[in-house]
Amino acid sequence: MDFIEISVLTDTATLETAEAICQMVSDSGIYTEDYSDVEEMSQIIAHSDLIEKDLLQKDKTSAKIHIYLSPLANLDAKIENLRSLLAGAGINYSINMAEVHESDWADNWKKYFKPFEVGNRLAVCPTWEEYTPSGSRKVLKIDPGAAFGSGTHETTRLCLETLEEYVSSGERILDIGCGSGILSIAALLLGADIACGVDIDATAVKTAKENGEINGFGEPKLKYLQGDLAGAVEGKFDIITANIVADVIIRLLPDLRGYMSAGGVALLSGIISERSQEVERHIAENGFNIVKKSDNNGWACIVIK
Template sequence: MRWAQVSVVTTHEGADLIGNILMELGAAGTEIDDPSLVNEYIDAGLWDYTDLPRAEDTDTVTVRAYLPEDERLEGSLLTLTARVEGLRRADARIGAGTISHTFVADEDWAETWKAYIHTEKIGQRIVVRPTWEEYTPAEDEIVIDLDPGAAFGTGAHATTAMCLRWLERLVSPQMRVYDVGCGSGILAIAASKLGAGEIIAMDYDPVAVTVADENIRANNVGNVTAIQSDLLAVCEGAEPAELITANIIADIIIRLFDQLDAHLAPGGVLLASGIIDDRIADVERAAAEHGYTVLDMTCEKEWAAMIIRRSADLEH
């Protein structure tokens, strides 16, 4: 399979906006080429040797992401163009907003990401390790073996890291967990290794489901199943879950509230992340309109993760 490496030339202010659009379109992660960071490293002497010249133009950055070359690609590129133009009409400072793309093969995509993904401890116990690196865990650590594959969610992004830290506090033995918009499957795998019972990981994107299934098998977590589904549709008629995770985007989380009552057990918790800071109020409003309360929230790098419960459950 080939992938489209999509690049958008923008500004520092526009980078997060463009990155968010790309993720909404199903991007397999994003990277930012920021010349000012290169200058900072040169000036700080953090490299023993470099022949890189100092960048002259530090106001322009390039956001890159990967989209699968399938029947949706053309529509995704048209949508990206329309959304970027929409930002321009709204007077967002996005700079040139120039969009281009090239194609890379699966193996080229994977090799590209090896330069960016390394073993990382997230929270108190969870360690995320790419399969090409060696790591000896401490006695209480939980190691998740994860290659970036083609789905968003390696633990490096703030939204995923916040969810992993929350899972260390929320997961109880044998609890039922639904992971909506599972991406790489990292949250479902973490929940399993933290002691949860039956876990269903679901994603609308079939590529994400395939990658999640591969990661599930690589981590030998037999109580996790990856299934294609539009939100919680696949759980219709199944027992409700004590914990539902949704590391997606604000608009999809708002849609999720319509299905939540039927699938969240009494006293259960929704862990919602992927919420850009200027959409926090929208999610809080939608929660209240559906009879839910945001109990707690963590914020990192302009993103928020929320702990949400039924308001009625709080009265008992």
């Protein structure tokens, strides 16, 4: 089914009233683009490192409300009613209208996700693409769905490239904040013995399990758990991956040693370069040594032991 999108641009000062009016007109809900508090929120949320810098430059004085209507609705009457209500409430506004195809919601992003090679031993391929790897590369098939981790982001690429250096044969892997499961699955393809992933998000755990099955892995070789950091995990691991963000890595460090086997290493990624020194200070304070550091386009991956 297709939809008609009506966009209402208005002042943030009258946004709450405008939203209430738009909700009255909508058939299926609204969503609002409001950047007025993005700077304030960036200072307090745990994942502030992942806020795109462009968002901080957005106009803070206006907001855009998106309304979705069935094409079978009486659009002229709906828009006339909307204009009347907004004007009656003394709200400054402008309206734009566009047709939205259902396929745009579900599948258009897929055309930007193509097979690619990473490091010397891996290739990542979306499940809907056909791909023949060069040489003896292992092919990791993945459908990220709603979970983070398609391999295209610099942080995931850094982890995959670094993981390749440390996995040879028989290792036990712990993937903290597993997302789509890409790192733990990659480790098994590279020769690890078993892998366990943990994520606080139930959707990520479900997606990771499905991606494991697509690549031929399941329990007991590959296991995924829902939990906060590694709290749900038991045992020791030779390689720990944590592709998360600086604040969460800092919180994880005091407990990390308890999950590492003798001679084990941890690959820490998702760290913006501006916070790399801060993370390195906490690494030292918790008794770890840095054995390798890689950078890519403003992001860092740090290997510790």
